[in-house]
Structure formats: structure tokens, C-alpha cells
Amino acid sequence: MSTDPGIWLAAILTLCIFSFLYKDNPFYKFVEHLSVGVSAGYWLVIIIRQSLKQTFLDPLIQGQWQLVPGKLGIFLLIFPAFMGILLFTRFSNKWAYIARYPIAMLWGIGVGASIPLSLQNYIIRQLQATMVPITFNSWEDVGSLFIAIGVITGLVYFYFSKEHKGAFGGAAKVGIWILMIGFGSTFGFTVMARVSLLIGRVIFLMKDWLGIIS
Amino acid sequence: MKRELPIAITFICAFILTLQYFIPHRSFEIMYEISNIWIQIIGVFAMILGIISLIMLHWEKIKHKKENWGFSIVTLASLVGMSLVGLIASENSPVFEWLYNFILAPISATMFALLAFFIASAAYRAFRARTVVATILLLAAVIVMLGRVPIGSLISFGIFPKMAEILVNYPNVAAKRAIFMGVGLGAAATALKVMLGIERSYMGSD
Structure with missing residues (x-):
């Protein structure tokens, strides 16, 4: 059995969480609230120490931003911080609408960057990978043909502007079968990942804490 | 304005x-x-x-x-404690790392491990082979799961791992590509709606 207080603490917290399998109880609630506090504190430290310090505070203290030298650079650094401070107007009933300006900026930058990227990554690259020459020289070509048929029928299933009848309905049916195999495979992967985490926790309890297995 | x-x-x-x-x-x-x-x-x-x-x-x-309300004290105390340690010392300090390794990491790992039980009970309810599509879903999941563990290979003389590989490499890829294309079109359309001011829910209500 371990004599390390850290291992003991981790083991007790692990057992407290597993106690939820019986029913909701104060031990689980304790760890649940502890988890919220610790993770919020952890991420606060990480974003202040790494993100805020490296991208904002350090260049500001040095008075020099490598990306845009000179006073303009300092202004371009202070501006987002000013917008960030405006977020706190949400605590005032009278001035809460001002918080919309930084939120609008975040949304604007986010959607502006996402339009070409989502079209590029989710549509053009997927089409490029699907539309490959098929020469039937190898079994891989059969697989590529299968994928192409699967993608087309899958898209047909998602097209709801036309009734799924006749040949179109048949294609949609094949599409849903393909989609179900995809969902099943993904589910299988997810289950195995969770089971592997569970095995990890059991090994921790049995090996690191109790020392029953070597 | x-x-x-x-x-x-x-x-x-x-x-x-x-x-x-x-x-x-x-x-x-x-x-x-x-x-x-x-x-x-x-x-x-x-x-x-x-x-x-x-x-x-x-x-x-x-x-x-x-x-x-007593649990709220736990949340606030742990939040303040973790933040103070990290901000006063550093994110690489031994105390901060100890708190991460023996509190946050085991809690996170166990929370996700707990999902193994709930995912199994959800699967039992969702996967009852009532229809053809539910049966296909069930078979694909079972083959992928058995194909990833040694016993699956043992009981099927190596067939399950091969089948799992085929399922993951072909129908799974086809399904994901079809879904990705839908996601891409949906994301671009939503982004355009936000850009043009048609979608304004991010502003909340007056």
C-alpha cells in the first residue's frame, strides 16, 4: 500500500466519483464542486501566465511588439484589452449593452476566419479526397469507389428538399446504412476509449494505491 | 446604437x-x-x-x-487556492503541479471513466435491434469494439480485427465525409447569417 499522501488523495477522490454509480451522494457532490473550483483556478492561472503575459503584458512592458513595431503596435495591443474591459459592463444594468461591442468583434473575427476555412477544410478537401481516379488496378480502388458511393448516398440522405422516393429514396436508404456504420464505428471507438480510461483508473487503485498488482 | x-x-x-x-x-x-x-x-x-x-x-x-451552500465553499476555496498558488508561485511550481497531478488529473480521468458505465447503459437502450438500421449500428459498434481487443481476435481467428479495419477505413470514412460536408455548408451558412446581421442571438435581449 502506498505511503504517498498524493496517491492517497487521488485514490479517495477517485472512489468518491465512483460512488456516484450507486447514487448521487455528498461525497460525489464534494468532488464535483472541488473539480469546478480547481479547474477554473487552473485555467485562470494558465491563461494569465501564458496567454495574457506572453501576448499582452510582456510586449507592453518592453514597449515593443515584434509583429507591429512602434507606437502603432502598442496601440494595437491596448485596443483589444480595452475591448476586453468593456465586457465587464455586463455587471451594470444601465451599461450592459456596451459589452456587445467586444462580443461583436469576437464574433466578427471568428465568423470571418471560419467562412473560408470551413469551406476549404470541410468541403473542398473532402471533395478532393473523394474524387480520386479509379482504375481498378488494386483493391484500394474498389475502396475508393465504395467511399465515393457512400459519400454521394450519404449526402442524398441529408437532402430533405425532395421526397425520399423511387431511385432517390433507394440512394437515401443506402446512405443511412453507410451513416449508421459510421456512427457505430465511432461509438465503438468512444466506448473503447472510455473503457481504457476506466482500466487506467482501476490499475491506479490496484497498483499505485493498494499495491495488489505489480 | x-x-x-x-x-x-x-x-x-x-x-x-x-x-x-x-x-x-x-x-x-x-x-x-x-x-x-x-x-x-x-x-x-x-x-x-x-x-x-x-x-x-x-x-x-x-x-x-x-x-x-456548503459545497459552494468547497468550489470557492479550491478556486482561490489553486489560483493563488499558480499566480504567486508559477504554473511550473511543484505545489501547482502537485495539485494538478493529484487532484485535477485524477478527477478528470475518473469523470471520463465513469462515462463508460453510462455509455454502456445508453447503448443497451439505443442499440436494441428493432430495425434494420439499428441492427447495422449495433453490428458495426460490436465489430469495432471486438476488433480492438485481443479476445476479439482470439474468438474470430483474426477476422474481427480485419473487419473492424475495413469498417473504419471505408464506410466510416464515407459517412464522416458526408457529415463533414454538411457541417461545412451549415457552418458557412451560419457564419454568413451572423456576418450579414440576420442571426443576432449573440447580442442577447435588450
Whole structure:
């Protein structure tokens, strides 16, 4: 059995969480609230120490931003911080609408960057990978043909502007079968990942804490 | 001004950021990098705002002695403790690392491990082979699961791992590509709606 207080603490917290399998109880609630506090504190430290310090505070203290030298650079650094401070107007009933300006900026930058990227990554690259020459020289070509048929029928299933009848309905049916195999495979992967985490926790309890297995 | 200005800000930022993708010039690359840093800086303040909200919520629970208020003390104490250690010492200090390794990491891992039980019970309810599609889903999941463990190979003389590989490499890829294309079109359409001021839910109500 371990004599390390850290291992003991981790083991007790692990057992407290597993106690939820019986029913909701104060031990689980304790760890649940502890988890919220610790993770919020952890991420606060990480974003202040790494993100805020490296991208904002350090260049500001040095008075020099490598990306845009000179006073303009300092202004371009202070501006987002000013917008960030405006977020706190949400605590005032009278001035809460001002918080919309930084939120609008975040949304604007986010959607502006996402339009070409989502079209590029989710549509053009997927089409490029699907539309490959098929020469039937190898079994891989059969697989590529299968994928192409699967993608087309899958898209047909998602097209709801036309009734799924006749040949179109048949294609949609094949599409849903393909989609179900995809969902099943993904589910299988997810289950195995969770089971592997569970095995990890059991090994921790049995090996690191109790020392029953070597 | 309360609604028009945010819509204008969103449109201008979105338009410039979309445009920069199609103009391969150094100045537009710098602008893209600046916007990424702006997002990070505003994001930090947004996170601080969220943490202040969390503190206020739990403080109210403690102040008015609402149900389970004792657990709110745990949340606040752990939040303050973890933050102080990390901010006073550093994120690489032994105490901060100890707190991460023996509190946060085991809790996170066990929470996800707990999902193994719930995912199994959800699977039992969802996978009952009532229809053809449910049966296909069930078979695919079982084959992939058995194909990934030694016993699956043992009981099927190596067939399950091969079948799992075929399922993952072909129908799974086809399904994911079809879904990705749908996601891409949906994301671009939603982004356009936000950019043009048709979708305004992010502004909340007056």
C-alpha cells in the first residue's frame, strides 16, 4: 500500500466519483464542486501566465511588439484589452449593452476566419479526397469507389428538399446504412476509449494505491 | 446604437477576415495574426468575466444559505487556492503541479471513466435491434469494439480485427465525409447569417 499522501488523495477522490454509480451522494457532490473550483483556478492561472503575459503584458512592458513595431503596435495591443474591459459592463444594468461591442468583434473575427476555412477544410478537401481516379488496378480502388458511393448516398440522405422516393429514396436508404456504420464505428471507438480510461483508473487503485498488482 | 453598432462591427471584422484569405499579401497575413492575438486577449477578459460570475453565483448561495451552500465553499476555496498558488508561485511550481497531478488529473480521468458505465447503459437502450438500421449500428459498434481487443481476435481467428479495419477505413470514412460536408455548408451558412446581421442571438435581449 502506498505511503504517498498524493496517491492517497487521488485514490479517495477517485472512489468518491465512483460512488456516484450507486447514487448521487455528498461525497460525489464534494468532488464535483472541488473539480469546478480547481479547474477554473487552473485555467485562470494558465491563461494569465501564458496567454495574457506572453501576448499582452510582456510586449507592453518592453514597449515593443515584434509583429507591429512602434507606437502603432502598442496601440494595437491596448485596443483589444480595452475591448476586453468593456465586457465587464455586463455587471451594470444601465451599461450592459456596451459589452456587445467586444462580443461583436469576437464574433466578427471568428465568423470571418471560419467562412473560408470551413469551406476549404470541410468541403473542398473532402471533395478532393473523394474524387480520386479509379482504375481498378488494386483493391484500394474498389475502396475508393465504395467511399465515393457512400459519400454521394450519404449526402442524398441529408437532402430533405425532395421526397425520399423511387431511385432517390433507394440512394437515401443506402446512405443511412453507410451513416449508421459510421456512427457505430465511432461509438465503438468512444466506448473503447472510455473503457481504457476506466482500466487506467482501476490499475491506479490496484497498483499505485493498494499495491495488489505489480 | 445599441444594436446597429455591434452589427456593423461584426460585419466589418467578418468581411475583412474573409477577404484576407483571398489576398496573399504580407500585410493581410499580419492583420490575420493581429486578429488572432486580439481574440486571445479579449478571450482572457471573457474568461475572467466567467470566473467572476462563478464566484458571484457561489457567493450568493453561501450568503443566503441556499440548498447545498456548503459545497459552494468547497468550489470557492479550491478556486482561490489553486489560483493563488499558480499566480504567486508559477504554473511550473511543484505545489501547482502537485495539485494538478493529484487532484485535477485524477478527477478528470475518473469523470471520463465513469462515462463508460453510462455509455454502456445508453447503448443497451439505443442499440436494441428493432430495425434494420439499428441492427447495422449495433453490428458495426460490436465489430469495432471486438476488433480492438485481443479476445476479439482470439474468438474470430483474426477476422474481427480485419473487419473492424475495413469498417473504419471505408464506410466510416464515407459517412464522416458526408457529415463533414454538411457541417461545412451549415457552418458557412451560419457564419454568413451572423456576418450579414440576420442571426443576432449573440447580442442577447435588450
